[in-house]
Amino acid sequence: MSKPPQGAPIILDIGSGYVKAGFAGEPNPSHIFPCITGKRKYKSVMVDAGTQMHDIYVGDAAMKLRGVLNLNHPIQRGIITSWEDYYEILNHVFYTLLRIENPQNHPIIYVESVSEQKDIREYIARVLFETHQFHSIIMIPSPLLSCFSVGLTTALVIESGVGITWIVPIINGQIIYRAIQRLELAGIDINHNLELLLMREGISLSSSASSEILRQIKEENCYFALDPDNPNKTIEKVKYPLPDGSMMEIAPHILYQAPEVIFDPSMIGSNSPNLPEAIIKCLNSIDKSYWGDLLTHIILSGGNFLQNGFKERLELELNSQISQYGPIPKPHKIETERQVKTLQPVKSTKKFHDTCPKCGRIVDLSDGKIECPECGASLQITQIDIEIKNLAPLKCPLCNKEIDDKTSLFCPYCGHKLAKDRPEVLSSSDKVPEILEYFESSSKILHFFLPDNLQTAIFKGASILGSLPSFDQIFITHAQYQQNREILSRDISEIFSLHF
Ligand SMILES: Nc1ncnc2c1ncn2[C@@H]1O[C@H](COP(=O)(O)OP(=O)(O)OP(=O)(O)O)[C@@H](O)[C@H]1O
Ligand SMILES: [Mg+2]
Numbered sequence: 001m002s003k004p005p006q007g008a009p010i011i012l013d014i015g016s017g018y019v020k021a022g023f024a025g026e027p028n029p030s031h032i033f034p035c036i037t038g039k040r041k042y043k044s045v046m047v048d049a050g051t052q053m054h055d056i057y058v059g060d061a062a063m064k065l066r067g068v069l070n071l072n073h074p075i076q077r078g079i080i081t082s083w084e085d086y087y088e089i090l091n092h093v094f095y096t097l098l099r100i101e102n103p104q105n106h107p108i109i110y111v112e113s114v115s116e117q118k119d120i121r122e123y124i125a126r127v128l129f130e131t132h133q134f135h136s137i138i139m140i141p142s143p144l145l146s147c148f149s150v151g152l153t154t155a156l157v158i159e160s161g162v163g164i165t166w167i168v169p170i171i172n173g174q175i176i177y178r179a180i181q182r183l184e185l186a187g188i189d190i191n192h193n194l195e196l197l198l199m200r201e202g203i204s205l206s207s208s209a210s211s212e213i214l215r216q217i218k219e220e221n222c223y224f225a226l227d228p229d230n231p232n233k234t235i236e237k238v239k240y241p242l243p244d245g246s247m248m249e250i251a252p253h254i255l256y257q258a259p260e261v262i263f264d265p266s267m268i269g270s271n272s273p274n275l276p277e278a279i280i281k282c283l284n285s286i287d288k289s290y291w292g293d294l295l296t297h298i299i300l301s302g303g304n305f306l307q308n309g310f311k312e313r314l315e316l317e318l319n320s321q322i323s324q325y326g327p328i329p330k331p332h333k334i335e336t337e338r339q340v341k342t343l344q345p346v347k348s349t350k351k352f353h354d355t356c357p358k359c360g361r362i363v364d365l366s367d368g369k370i371e372c373p374e375c376g377a378s379l380q381i382t383q384i385d386i387e388i389k390n391l392a393p394l395k396c397p398l399c400n401k402e403i404d405d406k407t408s409l410f411c412p413y414c415g416h417k418l419a420k421d422r423p424e425v426l427s428s429s430d431k432v433p434e435i436l437e438y439f440e441s442s443s444k445i446l447h448f449f450l451p452d453n454l455q456t457a458i459f460k461g462a463s464i465l466g467s468l469p470s471f472d473q474i475f476i477t478h479a480q481y482q483q484n485r486e487i488l489s490r491d492i493s494e495i496f497s498l499h500f
Contacts, residue, residue, distance in 0.1 A: 007105035009466040009475075010134075012093060013142070013458050014086075014111075016075045017162030017187065018303070019059065020459045021093045024109060024466025029459045031097045033059030037085040038069030056085075058092040067208045077163035077184055078113045080120070087127070094132060107136040107475040109462045114141040114168055114180060122485050129478040136475035140492055141175060143168035145461030146301035150449040156294040158279070158314075159458075160304035162187045165262075165275065167282045169294050174491070179285035181278040185265055187218075187304040193268050194218055194258035201251060209243055216240075217250065218258060224309035225256040226316055228263075259307050263317065276317040283322075292439065293331040295322065296447045303455035311448055319443055327438035328445055 009024040020029035038057040057065055074085035094100045108128055112121060121139055128134045143157035147170055157168045167181040191214045195205065205213055221238050225231040231253075238250040257267075265272040273281065283291055295318075300311060322328065395402050439445050451457030465471055476487055 007102075007107075009107045009109050009472075010094075010098060010100070011109045011459055011462040011466065012111065013462070014075060014089060015161050016073065016078055016164070018455070019089060019093065020456055021098060022459065022463075023098075024463050026463055027460060028453065028456050031093070032456070033097075034063050035059075035075055035089065036062050036071050036073055037082075037088050038062035038065060038071045041068055041070055056088055058088050058096075063212075066212075075163075087131075090127070090132065103132050103134045106134060107138070107472065108134050109466050110137055110139045111142050111145060111458055111462060112139045113164075114143055114166060114175065115182060116141070118489055121488055125476075125481055125485075125488055129481060136477045137481075138475050139488060140462065140465070141168075142166075142458045143170060143175065143301075144173070144492060145458045145465065146299050146451070147173075148461035148464050149301070149451045149457040150299055152297055152299065152449065154293050155297040155299045155449065156279070156282070157299045157301060158275075158305075160186045160262075160302040162304070165278075165302075165304070167275075167278050169282060169286055169290075171290060171293065176286055179282045181273075181282045183272055183275065183278050185262060185270065185272050185275070186302075189261050189265075189268055189270070190218055190222070190259050190304070190307070191215060193261040194222065194254065196268065197254045197257055198250070201254070203248055203250075205242075207243055213240070213242070219306070221250070222255045222258050222307060224259050224262075224307060224313040226309070226313055228256055228260050231256050256309075259310075262310075263313070275314065276321050279318060280321050283325075288325075289329050289332075291322075291325075292329045292445065295328065295445045296331050297449060298446060299449045299451070299457075301451060301454055301457040305454050311450065315446055315448070318446055322445065323442040325442075328442060330437040330439060 011020075011022055011024055011029070013020040013029070015035060017035060018032055019035050020032050022028070022030035036059065038061075039055065057069060062069055062071060072082055072085050074080060074082040074089065080086050094103070100106060110124065110128065112124075116139070125137060125139065128137050143159060143166065146157045146159060147153060147155050153173045154171050155169075157166070157170060159166045159168070163184070163186050165183040165186050167183075169176045169179050191211065194214050194217060195210075198205070207213075217238070217240055235252045235255060237252060238255065240248045240250060242248050261267045261270075263274045263276070265274055283294065286294070300314075305311070451460060453460070480487055
C-alpha cells in the first residue's frame with residue numbers, strides 16, 4: 001500500500017439539485033451550489049456590458065444569468081445525463097472553488113448513489129485518476145454516510161433530495177441491498193405539484209425565474225399537514241412578489257397540498273407507491289426480527305425533509321401502518337452496544353442543539369444541558385470519539401502479536417490484512433438472530449434521528465469518516481485500481497466493523 005498524501009481528503013457530493021463540496025474534518029461543505037450549467041442563448045448578449053464572455057457558466061453564475069442562458073441540469077433523478085456538463089462541474093469544484101493546486105496531494109471521498117452501476121463507478125474513477133490526477137479515491141454510497149452523520153451503524157435511512165427518495169436499511173454497517181426502495185418522488189415533485197395547484201387557481205408562472213419562485217414559495221411557506229383532509233392550521237393567504245412588480249396571492253390550502261404528493265403521488269399523475277407504502281415494502285423484504293432495530297433508528301436525510309411537519313406526518317402514517325403487522329421484536333442487544341453516540345468531525349464547533357442518541361428528540365443545548373429531558377440519555381459532546389472498547393483485544397492471527405490500534409486494517413508487525421479476521425456482521429438473510437422480546441405497543445417503537453442539517457448530513461458523514469485515524473488506508477490508489485477494478489465495488493461495511 002502506498003504512502004497516503006498529506007492534503008486533507010476532498011469530499012464531493014454531486015446531487016440532482018445541489019453540489020456539496022469541501023474537505024474532510026470540516027463540519028459543513030465549504031461550497032454548496034446549484035448543479036446547473038448554462039450556455040449562452042445569443043452570442044451578442046452582454047458584449048456591451050464589457051463583461052468577459054464564457055462558453056459555459058456553472059452553478060451560481062449560471063443561476064444569476066439564467067435569463068440569457070440555456071440552462072441544463074446534468075444530473076437528473078440521480079443519473080448523469082450530460083457527461084460534458086458533469087466534467088464542467090468537476091472542473092468548477094476542483095479548480096475554481098477548492099483551488100486545488102496539486103491533486104496528487106489529495107484523496108477524494110466521492111459520494112455515490114446506493115445503486116450506482118459498476119461501469120459508471122469505474123468510469124468516474126478513471127476521470128478522477130486520469131483526467132484530474134488525484135492520488136487516491138474512495139466511493140461510498142450516501143446512506144452509509146447519513147448513518148455516520150448521526151453516529152449509527154444500524155438504521156433505516158430515508159434520504160430525499162431533489163430527484164429521488166431512497167429507503168435503505170443498514171444493519172451493522174451492511175446495506176441490505178435486496179430491500180432498498182427507490183422512489184422518483186422528491187423535492188422536484190413538490191415543486192411540480194405546487195405549480196399545478198397554482199395553475200388550477202389561474203396563476204401561471206412563465207418567466208425564466210419560475211422554478212426559483214416555486215422553490216422559494218415551497219421552502220418558505222409550504223408544510224405537511226397532519227391530516228390534509230382536516231388541517232387545523234389556519235394560515236392566511238400568502239403574498240409573493242413577482243419579478244414584474246405584481247403580487248401573487250396564494251390560497252392557504254395550496255401550502256399543505258403541494259407537499260402532499262409525497263403521500264399521494266397520484267396528485268401529479270404518478271403511479272409510484274407513496275412513501276409509507278415504500279417503507280413497508282422495504283421492511284417486508286427483511287426478516288421481522290430486524291424490524292425493531294430499524295424502526296427505532298430511522299434517519300431522515302436530504303434537503304427535501306426540511307419541509308415543515310414532515311417527521312410528525314411520517315410518524316403518524318407509519319404508526320398506523322405498522323400496527324397492522326402484529327408485535328414487533330425489540331432491537332438486538334449487540335446493536336445498542338455497537339452504537340457510537342458522539343461522533344463529530346474533528347473541527348466541529350459548539351452545537352446549540354442536538355438529537356438525543358436514544359430517543360431522537362431534538363434537545364436545546366444553549367443552557368449547557370447535557371441530558372435529554374425526555375429520556376435522560378447523556379448528550380455530552382466530544383470531538384471524534386470512537387468507541388472501540390466493546391471490541392475484543394485485537395491479535396494478529398498470523399504473528400499473534402497484540403495490536404494497540406484496534407482500528408488498524410493491517411498488522412503493524414507483519415503487515416497481515418486484518419479485515420477478514422474481524423467479527424462477521426450480518427452477511428446473509430439466513431443468519432437470523434433469536435427474538436427475545438417484543439414491544440408492548442406499536443405506538444412507542446418509532447425513533448427518528450435527525451442530523452443537525454438534513455441537507456448536508458451526507459457531507460458531514462463523509463467528513464467524520466475522512467477524519468478517522470486509519471481511514472486513509474482504505475483509499476484506493478490509481479495503481480490499485482489499474483490492477484483490479486473490482487476493488488472499487490468492495491463491501492464498504494468493513495470500515496464499520498473495524499472502527500466500531
Ligand atoms: N426549508 C426547506 N423546506 C423544504 N424543502 C427544502 C428546504 N430546503 C431545501 N429544500 C429542498 O431540498 C431539496 C434539495 O435537497 P438536497 O440538496 O439534499 O438534494 P440533492 O442532493 O441535490 O438531490 P438528490 O439527492 O435527489 O440527487 C430541494 O428540492 C429543495 O427545494
Ligand atoms: Mg443528494
